[in-house]
Amino acid sequence: MKKNKTASDVRSKLEEKGLDKQEIQNILIEDARTGLSVEALKRAISNNLFYAQGKFPEIATRHDYYMAVSYAVRDRILNRWVGSVKQYLNSKNRVVSYLSAEYLLGPHLANNLINLGIYKQVEQAVKELGKDLDWLIEKEIEPGLGNGGLGRLAACYMDSLATLEVPAIGYGIRYQFGIFEQDIKDGWQVEDTDNWLRRGNPWEIERRELNYEVKFGGHVQHYTDNNGKFCSNWIPDLVVKGVAYDTPILGYKVNTTNTLRLWKSEAPKSFDFQVFNAGGYNEAVRQKIVCENISKVLYPNDEQEEGKILRLQQQYFFVSCSLQDMINIHLRQGDKIHDFHQKFVVQLNDTHPAVGVAEMMRLLLDKYMLDWDDAWDITTKTFAYTNHTLLPEALEKWDLELFGKVLPRHLELIYEINRRFIDKVTVRFYGDHQKIASLSLIGEGPRKYIKMANLAALGSQAINGVAALHTDLLKKTVMKDWFELSPEKFSNKTNGVTPRRWMVLSNPQLTELISSKIGEGWIKNLDELKDLEQFAKDKAFQKAWMEVKHDQKINLSKKIFQRMRLTVDPDSLFDVQVKRIHEYKRQLLNALHVITLYNRIKQKPEADIVPRTVIFAGKAAPGYKMAKLIIKLITSIGDVVNNDSDVNKKLKVVFFPNYNVTNAQKIYPAADLSEQISTSGKEASGTGNMKLSLNGALTIGTLDGANVEIRECVGEENFFLFGLTADEVENTKANGYDPYDYYKNNPELKLAIDQINEGYFSHLDPDTFKGLVRSLMFDDQYLILADYQAYVDAQEKVAETFKNKSKWAEMSILNVARMGKFSSDRSIRDYCKEIWKVEPVPVKLEN
Numbered sequence: 001m002k003k004n005k006t007a008s009d010v011r012s013k014l015e016e017k018g019l020d021k022q023e024i025q026n027i028l029i030e031d032a033r034t035g036l037s038v039e040a041l042k043r044a045i046s047n048n049l050f051y052a053q054g055k056f057p058e059i060a061t062r063h064d065y066y067m068a069v070s071y072a073v074r075d076r077i078l079n080r081w082v083g084s085v086k087q088y089l090n091s092k093n094r095v096v097s098y099l100s101a102e103y104l105l106g107p108h109l110a111n112n113l114i115n116l117g118i119y120k121q122v123e124q125a126v127k128e129l130g131k132d133l134d135w136l137i138e139k140e141i142e143p144g145l146g147n148g149g150l151g152r153l154a155a156c157y158m159d160s161l162a163t164l165e166v167p168a169i170g171y172g173i174r175y176q177f178g179i180f181e182q183d184i185k186d187g188w189q190v191e192d193t194d195n196w197l198r199r200g201n202p203w204e205i206e207r208r209e210l211n212y213e214v215k216f217g218g219h220v221q222h223y224t225d226n227n228g229k230f231c232s233n234w235i236p237d238l239v240v241k242g243v244a245y246d247t248p249i250l251g252y253k254v255n256t257t258n259t260l261r262l263w264k265s266e267a268p269k270s271f272d273f274q275v276f277n278a279g280g281y282n283e284a285v286r287q288k289i290v291c292e293n294i295s296k297v298l299y300p301n302d303e304q305e306e307g308k309i310l311r312l313q314q315q316y317f318f319v320s321c322s323l324q325d326m327i328n329i330h331l332r333q334g335d336k337i338h339d340f341h342q343k344f345v346v347q348l349n350d351t352h353p354a355v356g357v358a359e360m361m362r363l364l365l366d367k368y369m370l371d372w373d374d375a376w377d378i379t380t381k382t383f384a385y386t387n388h389t390l391l392p393e394a395l396e397k398w399d400l401e402l403f404g405k406v407l408p409r410h411l412e413l414i415y416e417i418n419r420r421f422i423d424k425v426t427v428r429f430y431g432d433h434q435k436i437a438s439l440s441l442i443g444e445g446p447r448k449y450i451k452m453a454n455l456a457a458l459g460s461q462a463i464n465g466v467a468a469l470h471t472d473l474l475k476k477t478v479m480k481d482w483f484e485l486s487p488e489k490f491s492n493k494t495n496g497v498t499p500r501r502w503m504v505l506s507n508p509q510l511t512e513l514i515s516s517k518i519g520e521g522w523i524k525n526l527d528e529l530k531d532l533e534q535f536a537k538d539k540a541f542q543k544a545w546m547e548v549k550h551d552q553k554i555n556l557s558k559k560i561f562q563r564m565r566l567t568v569d570p571d572s573l574f575d576v577q578v579k580r581i582h583e584y585k586r587q588l589l590n591a592l593h594v595i596t597l598y599n600r601i602k603q604k605p606e607a608d609i610v611p612r613t614v615i616f617a618g619k620a621a622p623g624y625k626m627a628k629l630i631i632k633l634i635t636s637i638g639d640v641v642n643n644d645s646d647v648n649k650k651l652k653v654v655f656f657p658n659y660n661v662t663n664a665q666k667i668y669p670a671a672d673l674s675e676q677i678s679t680s681g682k683e684a685s686g687t688g689n690m691k692l693s694l695n696g697a698l699t700i701g702t703l704d705g706a707n708v709e710i711r712e713c714v715g716e717e718n719f720f721l722f723g724l725t726a727d728e729v730e731n732t733k734a735n736g737y738d739p740y741d742y743y744k745n746n747p748e749l750k751l752a753i754d755q756i757n758e759g760y761f762s763h764l765d766p767d768t769f770k771g772l773v774r775s776l777m778f779d780d781q782y783l784i785l786a787d788y789q790a791y792v793d794a795q796e797k798v799a800e801t802f803k804n805k806s807k808w809a810e811m812s813i814l815n816v817a818r819m820g821k822f823s824s825d826r827s828i829r830d831y832c833k834e835i836w837k838v839e840p841v842p843v844k845l846e847n
């Protein structure tokens, strides 16, 4: 057998060197675990197939091979991982703790191969075993533990922290069911559960021994101890156990391997015993289910708070486990609880983990018996808060009564934090009741509620927005009073994306072309892309550049055919809007443009129109009616357009189902045009805009989120700008905006809306889109009609420019060359320097 032959080859070589049998055996075993040569990898994969899967090549399935390769890769990660943990334990360096309810990681295997630098070797090893690596990679079910941008940002930040060799732990929830899978049936979204763990997860290690108890409900007893100290004792009515599941996060071509620690909820043994002994077997089973429910499923809402008890339980569950874990790590090193903030800095990814402020106080006061001022001092030096949204419907509020039922002790603490705070601000802003009410942690109304953003802001040493415009608007609007109170806490940290996943992994051809000109340094230092500028006008380079793009478009076209049996033309302009479906993101504006193009082609079939393929993708929150209707409209327009032979050689409309990281990696590289058309002032940053531009797409966009900075970097002449500014949006609304005026006065717009209204796209059924049309013509909160003409004009400029291939190539190259700022490495460096005050700690491996 081939396998034995290669092993014996190595053996005979070692024998020649004079090593004895046992020594040779040890080397071979070790080599199968850590060796990076093709031979060692082959042996490792074969071994895993046999010893981990109990299979041999003749009967091994594709999934068996995927697992065998994954375990071989995991073995090669483990020595780096253990080495990193050892290094951190022995050092006094500050550790970044990133708290996020979501991590939208994407598949691990290919990413780990890239970061280990062994993609080619493993590809070869797998090939020699008669399989295709890409075919195995496709087998991986991605962990979809997030909704969209926010969760993806957390994943990019974990990659950059490790690559920059910064000691960090990511904490979150190990949802048994991640974001639902989207299917399209009869043009409508239907949801299916995401049972991502059903075939096992080779990338995590369960740490049974690492578990913490988390209390819920019940009541609080107060008493005075022997020393006359006021004490609180929380008697819960439910105790849940959180068990740690660790996933290694490799840095790119460094030893550093950080940990993503996700908590799974279970019933504590002691508890169901009690109930069982009391004779309540059914009750014990019920409690077990209640406990396990907490980490069962991710809430599928993006930019919309849910207000459900279970959601609050999830938040508190993972935050409490994480803080207990950090304190445990800190104390185990022999350090004093008083120095906690020197060991850990805790970043709150939005307000989802903001209850951590109250939990930290509880632990310090009730468990470690610190006095209030010391506890508050440590807490406020520990936390930092990232705000992700200006949308009022996304700001987290908890009904006070509900909150008190789930977390009675925390409610007391929040009252006390607030009392002390309000005493202070009352002195400072004497008589300004409105300001004081706005700063209060507690909102008044028919029902009182807790404002999580205020809790996060008060309990943190730093507050940041995620793009320059967003931070600016934060200071002027939702956090205005906080800015006046503590301007020194505020700063901007513009989001970024990791070039490892979003260029090297998803677009190897572009990576190779770029590296052939400027070397590989850009992968870790994205500013080096600047060196491409000198080739922007180089005809040969332009040609190679556009060939890469064309190849990516062919790849995507094949996928589109496989998924939808729809043929698209890779020579047409690929016009791409892929992101969560939300009214503020204005997929409807894009849809109106598509209808306008359709009508123009219909009316003048001979006109010289640039052929386009308009590609949409994105999930709608299952309870968001309008978003689901928008999907139905897009697919319905597609049905008409794609089947109309007068039009379908020049225009196609695609709704690519189940937008997730796996599919994003296929779509971004194939885009010519990136649609970033949100109503100005609504999109906090966006990161899809960055990923598309880094893959050579030109942007049509509003001055919103990070678009503003992208345009500044790539140059206004290389960006298709349109639409009202954030200020103009506010003024337009303040001056009594009437969408009907725009409808009435714009014949092409009127025609498009009339067609939707009259059932042109819904088999003459005028009811299907009634709600949508009504919202557009009589409400239009997102100023779609106000921006329509400017958008159509900008699209004409896009088409005109696309006709000039050389000009387009030049603009595309310049876009990529000038996008260095948008690496998540830059974001993380800024956080490290300005908020976290942490330094890299290179990891040395012993061997």
Ligand SMILES: *Cc1c(COP(=O)(O)O)cnc(C)c1O
Pocket (backbone or CB within 6 Å): 104, 147, 148, 149, 152, 578, 579, 580, 659, 660, 661, 664, 685, 686, 687, 688, 689, 691
């Ligand atoms: C980047 C990304 C997003 C965020 O996209 P935006 O265009 O910034 O909203 C959402 N989902 C996935 C899968 C992504 O990769």
